Amino acid sequence: MYNRLLLLPDLRELLDVSDVAGLAEFCEALHPAAVAEVLEGLEAAESWQVLSSCSPVRQAEIFSFIDLPDQLELVETVPREQFSRLIEEMAPDDRVDLLERLDPERVDNLLPMVAQAERRDIQRLLSFPEDSAGSIMTTEYASLPAETTVVEAIDLLRQQAPDRETIYYVYVIDEGRRLRGFISLRELILARPETRVDSIMERDVISVRVDDDQEEVAQRLARFDFIAIPVVDEQNQLVGIVTHDDAMDVAQEEADEDAYRSGAVVPLEDDYLSTPLVTLAWKRGGWLIVLLFAAVLTALALKSLKQDLDADALQWMALFIPLVLASGGNAGSQSATLIVRALAISQFGREESVRVLVRELVLAGFLGGGLAILSFLTAMWFVEATVPQAAVVGITVFLVVAMGTVTGAMLPLGFRRMGLDPALMSNPLIAAVVDVVGVVIYYNVARIVVAGG
Amino acid sequence: MYNRLLLLPDLRELLDVSDVAGLAEFCEALHPAAVAEVLEGLEAAESWQVLSSCSPVRQAEIFSFIDLPDQLELVETVPREQFSRLIEEMAPDDRVDLLERLDPERVDNLLPMVAQAERRDIQRLLSFPEDSAGSIMTTEYASLPAETTVVEAIDLLRQQAPDRETIYYVYVIDEGRRLRGFISLRELILARPETRVDSIMERDVISVRVDDDQEEVAQRLARFDFIAIPVVDEQNQLVGIVTHDDAMDVAQEEADEDAYRSGAVVPLEDDYLSTPLVTLAWKRGGWLIVLLFAAVLTALALKSLKQDLDADALQWMALFIPLVLASGGNAGSQSATLIVRALAISQFGREESVRVLVRELVLAGFLGGGLAILSFLTAMWFVEATVPQAAVVGITVFLVVAMGTVTGAMLPLGFRRMGLDPALMSNPLIAAVVDVVGVVIYYNVARIVVAGG
Secondary structure (H helix, E strand, O other): OOOHHHHHHHHHHHHHOOOHHHHHHHHHHOOHHHHHHHHOOOOHHHHHHHHHOOOHHHHHHHHHOOOHHHHHHHHOOOOHHHHHHHHHHOOHHHHHHHHHHOOHHHHHHHHHHOOHHHHHHHHHHHOOOOOEHHHHOEOOEEEEEOOOEHHHHHHHHHHHHHHOOEEEEEEEEOOOOEEEEEEEHHHHHHOOOOOEHHHHOEOOOOOEEOOOEHHHHHHHHHHHOOOEEEEEOOOOEEEEEEEHHHHHHHHHHHHHHHHHHHOOOOOOOOOHHHOOHHHHHHHHHHHHHHHHHHHHHHHHHHHHHHHHOOHHHHHHHHHHHHHHHHHHHHHHHHHHHHHHHHHHOOOOOHHHHHHHHHHHHHHHHHHHHHHHHHHHHHHHHOOOOOHHHHHHHHHHHHHHHHHHHHHHHHHHHHHHHOOOOHHHOOHHHHHHHHHHHHHHHHHHHHHHHOOOO | OOOHHHHHHHHHHHHHOOOHHHHHHHHHHOOHHHHHHHHOOOOHHHHHHHHHOOOHHHHHHHHHOOOHHHHHHHHOOOOHHHHHHHHHHOOHHHHHHHHHHOOHHHHHHHHHHOOHHHHHHHHHHHOOOOOEHHHHOEOOEEEEEOOOEHHHHHHHHHHHHHHOOEEEEEEEEOOOOEEEEEEEHHHHHHOOOOOEHHHHOEOOOOOEEOOOEHHHHHHHHHHHOOOEEEEEOOOOEEEEEEEHHHHHHHHHHHHHHHHHHHOOOOOOOOOHHHOOHHHHHHHHHHHHHHHHHHHHHHHHHHHHHHHHOOHHHHHHHHHHHHHHHHHHHHHHHHHHHHHHHHHHOOOOOHHHHHHHHHHHHHHHHHHHHHHHHHHHHHHHHOOOOOHHHHHHHHHHHHHHHHHHHHHHHHHHHHHHHOOOOHHHOOHHHHHHHHHHHHHHHHHHHHHHHOOOO
């Protein structure tokens, strides 16, 4: 942590004596993100007292580095007029993130106070669907006409610099704002001053569409190691850019979502400790209920199957129910985890799904065989099962592990084919499916081996 | 995908007629990452034929965008002399990533052919422990002495530009190479030409130590929205920088690792389809065996507990074994997922662990209570259990879900306290622990309620 605990007492002292100049100096001396980190240790009203002491530009910079849940708490204490000023100074993408999470009535109240240019920009960005490139892009990019010379271009960038998210990547556009080329500031600095930009620019510009999914945007930016990627509309008009820091946030968010889903939790919007307990209970309870009903199916299957077996068989078989079902569930979790993760980072296209299934089938044989032998032996040695009993366990483990492995791989692939998020097929849900089929396998193997059919 | 399939036939035609000029043009026309993507569709020898047609600088650029497993395959076909040239041209961090994965004997054979400056740089970077800041940094950063003026600085950057990873962030160092300040190219461009750099630079530079963990480096860079973060040694001497694209790769890698661990798979080094089946079988089989032995414990517990209950009780109880154990395991998976994820992005410090446990205890009550009522009702309605039987199921579900929730939260926190990766406590392992305790709870509740103690 960046000196945070060391700076807090000093800051409190400045607050106690309402030393506005001191507070302003504090805000300017540190990196805005470091100031934001220190503010985490204060109450919302105190944080605002610190922020209101510094210049509007700095205020907005620091504010943007505060976590969204804390931003929401903070703005509760900010008077409307100052809030509208803050909104005007914030980067377009950051302020839209905030406004999206605010009470719509509050936004309606606030917008008329925001300057017209910013207001129009906000309304435009708010209109893009959540999780689209449009919803994460900023409209503050640097651009140039094609006929500019290098020396003119650098001069133009100098003028644009104060209110652009980045001036390191510059986009060349025509009169219709259509994206024609790209040049980096590095190339501009290295070029001869009188050269025309369109003679040295990259013409084959890699861009994303405004309605592309944010995950795809992040992946593409990462693949090309870009600082920013341009966003165009269906007429190839430049409408914004997505910068590397926002792409990193998206990648983090998507990894979080996948992790939550694989653990059967509806993804959280805030971080764990900021999420109210009632919300957490709902986001977990829903899945637990679904899984409970799946488990009831297993109970029903067990009930109808037990009629085929005698009381003795049922007694020793009960001992191994957790073992055979866990083996299948674990094998399924492993496959699903590997496939979901591979799909998340687009390691293979649809056409490679067949190859994946073949691989998983081979593994199903390997892993099922190995575990079958081990469970046969452990059933005999540790649980003192008879040879036929241990054989039932071994054969069942082979079949259940094989079935679990293939199911775990197929369900996420099937979900994707249906256009759904492969991660929706959480590991516990796969385990629940494997459980139902698992008991059917177990009891039928027992019937055939022990009862002789 | 970026036109990849469309370009492949053209490329094959150029290869067939060995059109070196055409191949060189192909390499220059597209973004290096796009060329790398097209090369994925070719055999290693063909890829090298394409690459060897273009300039050494471009060759290294394109090569760096090829995935590491494909790089390893490709270099098998490259003659030693050309390989050493390629190594010289590659960025320091990229070539070290490659050399780390090569056969050490091959590296020893190769290094004497690499120019001395590069060789020393390679040996230095190879000496840093895996997963440290030193192992992911590049030594090609832009730096300036403090007394430079702005106009001199831009001129110096122009000279440094061709072989620096970035010139947008410039580090100010003293004669002892100690890090004294930081300035961005944007600020240099906006400043008056005759200003001295040390009068406008940021003096409070946010940096990381060369032995810091790569995950921490990525988090810090992301937190501050940097394009690059400087890496210093214990004397505060600047030794390298980590750029945003490498930080993003690290974040991706760490998210992958956590996902694999939570699904009980030993993290893969390559992507799923490039990992040999034997490796996959080992990485999965090891955990499956551990989990099988845990399941044997459950079987042993069931065996010793059944002596206290009569045959009738054992028969109906067997029906609900999967249900009660799955409820506990699922609740445990949820808690563990939430806590592991929160720890991965450092949402709370050690001191907040108590708050986490209190939250999980409250949730344990909530979720356990809700599921207990539901399982009581479903046991009666669907599985036609008697009231005392359904009561045993309900009470057990309450206790097992509560126990699972708390266990799922505590085990990752405990792992962290012991200095281990919290994600090592995978969901299936938590489920296995919950299973053993779960059957003990189940049979004891049954003994007390049905048999009256």
